[in-house]
Amino acid sequence: MLLAPNLKLFLIEVGDLSRFVGHFFQQWFKPRYEVAEFFRQCYVIGYKSLPLIGLTAFIMGLVITMQLRPSMVEYGVESQLPVIVGIAIIREIGPVITALIFAGKIGSSIGAELGSMRVTEQIDAMEVSGTNPFKYLVVTRVFASVLMLPVLVLLGDAISLYGSYLGVNIRSTTSSYLFWTQIVNVLSFSDVLPAFVKSFFFGFAVGIIGCYKGYNSKKGTEGVGRSANSSVVLSSIMIFVIDLLAVQITDLLGLN
């Protein structure tokens, strides 16, 4: 009995989100194109996220390497450490962790910003000023997220592998040439492409959910906090769902 109202609310939410996504695809190609705002968002969403993504990626690469090392030594395959870490980071850990950090920083920021604009009537003011707020605020942010997250994933992967290189060299000595050659030799097209492609979808999920939650924010300042919070929670869940689907699809396509 308790499930029925929750299920109803869930279905309403799914319906509203689907309508929002539909409206996005309806609006994105229509003029007027908000090019300046799009580039501003690329700067805010992409460039300003780089220090956080870079730091977490570096620590992640270093820690994974240090954690894996004892087991690798135990099984006598210590020399394969760069290969294992490289594949793990590029195929899975890099895109997913970067997307989760991105959801925490950008998803919450978009949710809070648009939510605050909604409750203080700034979105209405935009509409009155001859601006389509959906195009100006939502389309630009979602596109910036879609384009910037794959770039951040690539940079994050590189920084993470550098962290791993330092991790390998804490207990032993491996030359930079040997480390990178081992990774590059073992990586194939099917390792890099699915991981890169799914990061576009991660970016879309974070952008559209943050915008949806913020744009439809209600109940004053409490609603703004809730929008920011639910943006992160829902985006994070969606990242894992997309990741699961991506694995199934790459499996079906024989790319695994």
Next chain:
Amino acid sequence: MISDTNDNLKIENSAPDVAVLVIRHLYKSFGNNHVLDDFNLEMQKGESVVVLGRSGSGKSVLIKCVIGLLEPDKGNIELFGDDLTGISEEELDKIRAKVGFLFQSNALYDSMTVRENLEFPLRRHWIQVTQEEVNIMVLDALEDVGLAHTIDMMPVELSGGMRKRIALARTLILKPEIILYDEPTTGLDSITSKEIITLMRVIQEKYNTTSLIISHDMNCVHMASNRVVILVDGKCYASGTYQELEQSMDPKVKQFFE
């Protein structure tokens, strides 16, 4: 002159000028809550009409229907002779360029400076405007509200009264023919309220604008209105000058003036 028709008090307007705003049989509901229920209003050029009503009586809904932020369930709204019902976004934007809207919360863009806030509607409505023209118009609007020195400040650095003035300057920048004020004195102290109302009057006289003011602040109603419309149960219950309505014996009108 106040006349009593169909239980509603109405005043015959003597000004034979052009109607800037005509609202006919307007209905708007949210679920079972009938906010506007056959509301009618006509405003002539240069008039300053205050819509007076209790909190939650639908005043803000009315003004948002007029600017096209909310779609009425039934009825017609004509601005400058153009019917807003079913018009395209492009046509609506052209009409909106002639309408100023002062939001209750000011709605200044937090991420922009005062200059950028004022430039925003200019650039959106008038694509062809040069930077030099923009600079002049921004300064003019800021000088009108006496805050030219705040041009490079952020909204967060300003006091409540200053933010209201900047919001008014942003409204003025397009030289609107009609200005809609949504609770212009809410949240301000009595001295600042008086300053804002005086500023509204000065602007109206200087630019000969028409003003539709939503308020429940009797000081604002008294100082800013040529005509007062009382909104009760979603209807235009009574209309007249402040002095006429003040003397009304109707209990629903009287409660506002006690």
